[in-house]
Amino acid sequence: MNAVEIKNLSKNFGSKQAVCGLDMTVPMGAIYGFIGENGSGKSTTEKMICGLIPTSGGSIKLYGKDYTDEAVRSKIGVLIESPGCFPGLTVWDNMMIQAANLNIPDAEREVVKVLKTVRMEGAAGNKFKNCSLGMKQRVGIAMALLGNPTLLVLDEPLNGLDADGMRIMREVFLDVVSDGKRSIIVSSHLLGELQKVATHYGIIRHGKMICEMTADELDASCRTYVALKTGEMNRSKMLLGCKYSRVEEDEAGYIRVYDLITPEEIVSYLYENGICVTEIMTDKIGLEEYYIDLMKGGK
Amino acid sequence: MENAVKFEKVSFAVRVKSMLKVDLKRMFKSKFFYILIACALVVPILMTVMMTMMDGSVSVDPQTGVETVIEGPENAWQSIGTLPGAENAGGMDVMSMCNINMMFMAVAVFICLFISEDFRSGYAKTLFTVRSKKGDYVVSKTLVGFFCGALMLIAYFIGAMLGGAISGLSFDLGTLTAGNIVMCMLAKIFLMFVFVSIFVLISVAAKQKAWLALCGSLGGGMLLFMMVSMITPLGSTIINVVLCLIGGALFAIGLGAISNTVLKKTSLV
Numbered sequence: 001m002n003a004v005e006i007k008n009l010s011k012n013f014g015s016k017q018a019v020c021g022l023d024m025t026v027p028m029g030a031i032y033g034f035i036g037e038n039g040s041g042k043s044t045t046e047k048m049i050c051g052l053i054p055t056s057g058g059s060i061k062l063y064g065k066d067y068t069d070e071a072v073r074s075k076i077g078v079l080i081e082s083p084g085c086f087p088g089l090t091v092w093d094n095m096m097i098q099a100a101n102l103n104i105p106d107a108e109r110e111v112v113k114v115l116k117t118v119r120m121e122g123a124a125g126n127k128f129k130n131c132s133l134g135m136k137q138r139v140g141i142a143m144a145l146l147g148n149p150t151l152l153v154l155d156e157p158l159n160g161l162d163a164d165g166m167r168i169m170r171e172v173f174l175d176v177v178s179d180g181k182r183s184i185i186v187s188s189h190l191l192g193e194l195q196k197v198a199t200h201y202g203i204i205r206h207g208k209m210i211c212e213m214t215a216d217e218l219d220a221s222c223r224t225y226v227a228l229k230t231g232e233m234n235r236s237k238m239l240l241g242c243k244y245s246r247v248e249e250d251e252a253g254y255i256r257v258y259d260l261i262t263p264e265e266i267v268s269y270l271y272e273n274g275i276c277v278t279e280i281m282t283d284k285i286g287l288e289e290y291y292i293d294l295m296k297g298g299k
Numbered sequence: 300m301e302n303a304v305k306f307e308k309v310s311f312a313v314r315v316k317s318m319l320k321v322d323l324k325r326m327f328k329s330k331f332f333y334i335l336i337a338c339a340l341v342v343p344i345l346m347t348v349m350m351t352m353m354d355g356s357v358s359v360d361p362q363t364g365v366e367t368v369i370e371g372p373e374n375a376w377q378s379i380g381t382l383p384g385a386e387n388a389g390g391m392d393v394m395s396m397c398n399i400n401m402m403f404m405a406v407a408v409f410i411c412l413f414i415s416e417d418f419r420s421g422y423a424k425t426l427f428t429v430r431s432k433k434g435d436y437v438v439s440k441t442l443v444g445f446f447c448g449a450l451m452l453i454a455y456f457i458g459a460m461l462g463g464a465i466s467g468l469s470f471d472l473g474t475l476t477a478g479n480i481v482m483c484m485l486a487k488i489f490l491m492f493v494f495v496s497i498f499v500l501i502s503v504a505a506k507q508k509a510w511l512a513l514c515g516s517l518g519g520g521m522l523l524f525m526m527v528s529m530i531t532p533l534g535s536t537i538i539n540v541v542l543c544l545i546g547g548a549l550f551a552i553g554l555g556a557i558s559n560t561v562l563k564k565t566s567l568v
Binding site: 001028054068069070071072073078081082083085087093102150 | 308309314318320330420429566
């Protein structure tokens with residue numbers, strides 16, 4: 001059984017098609033990185049999964065049941081765009097309100113537990129409106145974790161978090177899926193962070209799923225490249241560009257050669273042309289570069 | 300792994316109880332609720348005292364030269380309704396217009412702001428994700444609005460009595476009995492369901508747009524406002540109470556169903 005199974009999902013806003021014929025599968029125990037450009041339909045899809053906007057077509061199944069099923073829905077934790085908190089109430093009151101909505105029996109203990117998880121136990125008495133952006137985001141995640149949800153839907157949860165906050169979130173995500181039954185759908189533009197935890201990916205563009213893969217499949221798809229520095233960078237780039245199909249200079253000033261070649265081949269080729277290589281290494285492109293390549297149409 | 304995840308169904312009573320608990324907690328933590336109750340308590344005191352002081356004074360329209368005699372209250376019950384045989388004899392009887400029935404419109408302010416805050420704060424997103432039954436929300440908001448409205452009516456009643464006592468007005472009921480006053484208040488309280496249902500429907504349709512909800516509610520409420528004094532006179536009997544109860548229930552069920560449909564068919568964010 002999959003945690004989420006979406007078939008042919010569509011959503012129209014007037015004449016504009018925000019999501020068209022989207023298929024998506026999130027296995028149980030997965031951390032599903034949901035990636036796409038701004039306005040590609042990520043948030044709309046997530047809102048439809050959560051039942052916040054009506055669908056125009058297609059089906060959504062959560063744990064094998066229709067997404068409108070009350071019992072399944074009560075086990076979803078959500079953070080979409082902003083935490084749903086009342087600004088005039090304290091963090092504690094907001095958490096207790098959500099605990100009451102979820103009919104959590106030992107609410108106080110549960111609230112203390114999730115606030116500790118996101119390191120916000122010290123700010124429980126603060127009014128929500130007085131919290132910083134990062135703190136608000138942590139509260140939103142704590143709220144999503146209340147009631148031990150089987151599915152977490154998080155839209156840009158890493159926004160505004162500091163380095164420690166991001167580390168905590170990674171730990172929380174891994175902890176949530178550790179039993180293999182619970183799943184997380186997380187959309188983020190911080191692809192480097194996402195790559196550290198995601199087990200599955202879905203890439204959406206113009207409302208259509210263009211690619212779904214596991215982390216292993218992504219790893220296999222990511223090209224290896226050779227990065228190097230020489231004494232004559234411009235001439236090296238020109239020479240390599242003539243011989244190999246894709247040569248680029250990266251932000252750190254290295255020349256990258258993406259063709260399937262060994263460093264030794266490059267060193268000897270440049271040496272033959274009177275250029276001495278000062279640094280050379282091989283590496284793999286990350287999710288971010290893979291995604292950018294995919295968006296450009298290449299792979 | 301198959302079917303390893305268990306989901307439990309929660310009964311309607313438990314769902315509504317928990318949501319009502321949340322809404323009541325929010326209401327009692329809201330400054331706005333206390334401001335409205337305080338206004339409901341203070342306004343009749345100020346109005347009764349001021350009108351008593353202005354009793355018999357004449358205002359002249361500078362354009363037409365027509366003189367209007369301002370009539371102060373003769374009886375403490377005038378803030379609640381008109382006593383039989385004490386109809387306005389052509390003077391400017393402010394008390395017959397600005398009385399306890401204003402609370403039916405004032406509760407619109409509370410409901411519109413209360414519901415729009417759910418959508419503005421993003422709370423509705425969190426709530427409707429875990430609560431797919433929109434009817435629970437409508438029931439809870441209607442009950443909380445009714446509760447607030449009933450408290451405002453009671454506060455106004457207390458304020459009117461205090462104002463009457465401070466102004467030294469008569470508490471003579473004439474041909475009426477204390478039972479009629481109790482029935483009148485009960486009829487008004489049950490009639491509150493009619494107004495609350497209208498305000499809840501308009502507010503869930505307007506969502507985060509509080510100004511739209513407020514304008515719509517005040518406009519919608521005005522259509523029924525004039526009949527409040529006819530349905531719930533000071534000399535109300537059990538018939539009035541039953542009529543208001545039935546009317547309130549029918550409106551709450553009918554408009555509640557429409558509110559439920561509005562929430563189901565429209566975007567909640």
